[in-house]
Amino acid sequence: MIGIPxxxxxxxxxxxxxxxxxxxxxxxxxxxxxxHPDYRxxxxxxxxxxxxxxxxxxxxxxxxxxxxxxxxxxxxxxxxIVKTDVLVVGGGGAGCAAALMAEQSGARVIMAxxxxxxxxxxxMAEGGIQASIEKGDTPQMHLDDTLKAGHDRGDRKLVAKMxxxxxxxxRWLIQxxxxxxxxxxxxxxxxRAGGTSADRVVYYRDYTGLEMMRALRESVRNSKIDxxxxxxxxxxxxxESGHCAGAVISNLKxxxxxxxxxxxxxxxxxxxxxxxxxxFPTSNHFGATGDGLVLAYRLGAKLRDLDSFQYHPTGLAYxxxxxxxxxxxxxxxxxxHLLNGKGERFVDELKTRxxxxxxxxxxxAEGRGVRVDENTAxxxxxxxxxxxxxxxxxxxxxxxxxxLGKKCxxxxxxxxxxxxxxxxxxxxxVVIDEHGRSTVPGLYCVGEVSGGIHGRNRIMGxxxxxxxxxxxCAGQQAAEMSHGRGHKKVTIGHLSKLRRxxxxxxxxxxxxxxxxxxxxxxxxxxxxxxxxxxKKR
Amino acid sequence: xxxxxxxxxxxxxDGREITAPASLSAIQxxxxxxxxxIKSVGCLEGVCGSCRVLVRxxxxxxxxxxxxxxxxxxxxxxxxxxxxxxPTHHTYKLEExxxxxEVQTKFHQIFPEASRxxxxxxxxxxxxxxxxxxxxxxxxxxxxxxxxGELFVECVMCDLCLTACPELIAPNHVxxxxxxxxxxxxxxxxxxxRRLEGLQRGKFKVDE
Ligand SMILES: Cc1cc2nc3c(=O)[nH]c(=O)nc-3n(C[C@H](O)[C@H](O)[C@H](O)COP(=O)(O)OP(=O)(O)OC[C@H]3O[C@@H](n4cnc5c(N)ncnc54)[C@H](O)[C@@H]3O)c2cc1C
Ligand code: SF4
Ligand code: SF4
Numbered sequence: 072m073i074g075i076p077x078x079x080x081x082x083x084x085x086x087x088x089x090x091x092x093x094x095x096x097x098x099x100x101x102x103x104x105x106x107h108p109d110y111r112x113x114x115x116x117x118x119x120x121x122x123x124x125x126x127x128x129x130x131x132x133x134x135x136x137x138x139x140x141x142x143x144x145x146x147x148x149x150x151x152i153v154k155t156d157v158l159v160v161g162g163g164g165a166g167c168a169a170a171l172m173a174e175q176s177g178a179r180v181i182m183a184x185x186x187x188x189x190x191x192x193x194x195m196a197e198g199g200i201q202a203s204i205e206k207g208d209t210p211q212m213h214l215d216d217t218l219k220a221g222h223d224r225g226d227r228k229l230v231a232k233m234x235x236x237x238x239x240x241x242r243w244l245i246q247x248x249x250x251x252x253x254x255x256x257x258x259x260x261x262x263r264a265g266g267t268s269a270d271r272v273v274y275y276r277d278y279t280g281l282e283m284m285r286a287l288r289e290s291v292r293n294s295k296i297d298x299x300x301x302x303x304x305x306x307x308x309x310x311e312s313g314h315c316a317g318a319v320i321s322n323l324k325x326x327x328x329x330x331x332x333x334x335x336x337x338x339x340x341x342x343x344x345x346x347x348x349x350x351f352p353t354s355n356h357f358g359a360t361g362d363g364l365v366l367a368y369r370l371g372a373k374l375r376d377l378d379s380f381q382y383h384p385t386g387l388a389y390x391x392x393x394x395x396x397x398x399x400x401x402x403x404x405x406x407x408h409l410l411n412g413k414g415e416r417f418v419d420e421l422k423t424r425x426x427x428x429x430x431x432x433x434x435x436a437e438g439r440g441v442r443v444d445e446n447t448a449x450x451x452x453x454x455x456x457x458x459x460x461x462x463x464x465x466x467x468x469x470x471x472x473x474x475l476g477k478k479c480x481x482x483x484x485x486x487x488x489x490x491x492x493x494x495x496x497x498x499x500x501v502v503i504d505e506h507g508r509s510t511v512p513g514l515y516c517v518g519e520v521s522g523g524i525h526g527r528n529r530i531m532g533x534x535x536x537x538x539x540x541x542x543x544c545a546g547q548q549a550a551e552m553s554h555g556r557g558h559k560k561v562t563i564g565h566l567s568k569l570r571r572x573x574x575x576x577x578x579x580x581x582x583x584x585x586x587x588x589x590x591x592x593x594x595x596x597x598x599x600x601x602x603x604x605x606k607k608r
Numbered sequence: 609x610x611x612x613x614x615x616x617x618x619x620x621x622d623g624r625e626i627t628a629p630a631s632l633s634a635i636q637x638x639x640x641x642x643x644x645x646i647k648s649v650g651c652l653e654g655v656c657g658s659c660r661v662l663v664r665x666x667x668x669x670x671x672x673x674x675x676x677x678x679x680x681x682x683x684x685x686x687x688x689x690x691x692x693x694x695p696t697h698h699t700y701k702l703e704e705x706x707x708x709x710e711v712q713t714k715f716h717q718i719f720p721e722a723s724r725x726x727x728x729x730x731x732x733x734x735x736x737x738x739x740x741x742x743x744x745x746x747x748x749x750x751x752x753x754x755x756x757g758e759l760f761v762e763c764v765m766c767d768l769c770l771t772a773c774p775e776l777i778a779p780n781h782v783x784x785x786x787x788x789x790x791x792x793x794x795x796x797x798x799x800x801x802r803r804l805e806g807l808q809r810g811k812f813k814v815d816e
Contacts, residue, residue: 187658187692189765190650204803211814231816238803245795248702248788259797276761281655285765289784293699301647323647356651392631396653470762593644
């Protein structure tokens with residue numbers, strides 16, 4: 072990495088007082104094309120197998136979408152079969168909202184999740200959740216902002232549903248026992264997301280996701296929902312007419328397979344951060360390996376925007392063991408500037424995330440970043456500046472940031488943090504309609520696994536909104552649709568077709584999907600799970 | 609400052625002798641040494657509460673409970689991963705509390721053990737977030753739920769205090785109950801309510 076050495080850059084930072092903006096004259100489009108990782112030509116391939124054949128897709132994701140399955144019929148001989156009305160896959164916010172609504176609508180619900188209930192991207196969310204509630208704001212403005220930030224590639228119908236539902240989502244969360252930051256009169260406090268026209272993000276400190284997950288988990292635990300921890304889904308199943316009809320679970324506790332037959336399945340498996348696209352660090356949790364995309368695609372569900380990902384501008388760049396850890400956009404909302412190694416501002420910090428990230432990558436590529444070592448560079452996030460103009464704000468509103476500072480041995484009120492873009496969010500995903508239905512009957516997809524709402528770029532707070540809005544709706548729909556339908560035959564028959572297609576396209580058969588766990592965890596080598604991939608026959 | 613010239617330390621994690629750079633967490637050290645680990649791993653950021661560990665430091669007989677992703681390894685340190693305890697037996701539904709006047713009565717029905725706290729401080733010393741858990745239980749038992757809940761802002765529901773409590777109080781669930789009833793009965797923001805009314809009256813439309 073080229074750049075200005077750390078000590079020298081720190082001296083520049085300390086001696087510069089002018090924080091005027093000398094923004095480059097590059098237009099957003101041009102900047103993105105030159106510096107945003109989505110536009111790296113060598114990172115894209117054309118899909119050759121499946122419903123999105125012919126579409127552009129990120130190379131690493133394409134490899135998994137066109138991978139062989141982990142199981143075949145022989146593995147399932149003698150496996151236990153369990154029946155339910157609705158199967159929810161994933162224990163994050165979207166899964167909880169869906170499960171709670173399905174149960175409330177009278178369905179028997181099983182929730183199967185890879186790790187523990189609540190291990191998710193949801194619990195990590197910091198900045199907040201969007202809802203147009205302030206006087207000068209309207210759902211229409213919320214819709215316009217969302218579509219515009221997504222470069223007009225979002226699905227208007229989905230966004231319309233979401234923005235109209237937003238205030239009720241907040242009410243529902245309060246009724247689940249979630250707290251929000253309130254002003255002295257008890258009104259919801261709001262802050263502004265980058266690239267938007269009104270203060271619309273409501274939040275709880277910088278622990279919005281933790282607070283949400285605590286409340287939802289407690290609701291789920293106190294309901295009749297049957298929660299299966301450590302139960303990753305390795306394959307979906309379908310019935311004689313191609314409806315999704317359940318899933319194959321691999322029980323990590325006793326290394327056995329269990330078949331869950333369900334009237335409908337709701338996939339809420341979250342994002343892809345741990346695929347480390349283009350070698351970027353990530354802000355995501357351990358289980359964010361894109362499993363849902365692979366599972367749905369194999370069963371024939373159409374996906375979209377597979378070449379568009381969000382790199383959040385402010386991931387921690389240093390120290391190494393914390394690289395990629397998110398610093399909430401709330402810090403920039405509160406007025407923090409980004410400064411290069413010369414101590415200069417180079418971008419309007421509240422532009423959309425893709426723009427700000429590309430601007431940071433540009434500074435680093437052109438040698439104006441702060442250089443730590445041959446692998447690490449970044450720019451300053453001027454947290455002391457925020458503290459100076461608003462004493463006490465960091466401790467009061469951003470306890471998680473202060474904690475993070477402690478781990479780095481830095482007091483963010485006195486020292487700026489070094490940041491670099493981090494792989495944060497999957498903008499696209501499974502194509503859905505307003506009820507969260509995918510193109511495969513009986514298969515719903517909600518939350519980060521779905522696509523269409525954020526176009527090619529998401530604004531802060533719309534993900535948490537989406538997961539609850541669509542989660543609730545899909546849960547209710549799935550419960551209502553599941554009365555009295557029965558399946559004649561439930562199988563993993565779609566895999567024979569998949570294998571034939573893979574063979575015809577001459578795809579390598581040694582890659583297996585879904586990924587389930589990041590490589591660093593050495594899951595494939597784990598003696599405990601030896602029986603897992605290939606059962607002793 | 610690159611990884612190669614970082615200080616190496618020797619630790620024992622789940623009985624395995626490991627040598628790894630001092631900047632790594634207990635989980636990262638296991639992975640670094642080539643040992644698999646997926647259970648008890650979650651957000652890797654200290655907010656999901658999954659990676660509960662026992663830690664003993666060199667030359668110190670005290671055993672502490674911490675989060676594995678937040679525990680940086682040190683020379684001579686011993687780390688043991690803990691399994692998760694059975695879920696608490698306390699259950700309740702917010703909708704079954706009819707009004708805010710009933711909260712105290714309900715609380716003592718749901719958490720009868722809370723008023724039997726013996727002030728042993730087991731919960732406080734086991735909490736990796738340094739929460740004054742015992743005080744929270746005391747406040748909740750007195751019906752001061754808002755104040756009790758405030759103490760649990762940083763609680764990650766790791767259940768370490770639940771494991772530690774000899775009276776089976778489930779102190780973290782007491783804390784969460786306190787937070788939840790406060791929102792359920794007292795969060796009534798006028799800006800939100802006004803907008804909900806407007807939406808109901810059809811005042812807001814969007815171009816689809
Ligand atoms: C650090 C961070 C901060 C964020 N801050 C904000 C913010 O301030 N505002 C905002 O709107 N958004 C924010 N986001 C984005 C937002 O949190 C997520 O997009 C959203 O929470 C996703 O919810 P979800 O329920 O779809 O997925 P998740 O919450 O990730 O849940 C997915 C679940 O599925 C499970 N799963 C995965 N694969 C399988 C499988 N094969 N079988 C069974 N289960 C499986 C996982 O274990 C997990 O429990 C943030 C994200 C991160 C990472
Ligand atoms: S209060 Fe209990 S559950 Fe919460 S963080 Fe502390 S020990 Fe963990
Ligand atoms: S561990 Fe239980 S009994 Fe001991 S102080 Fe805490 S709440 Fe009271």
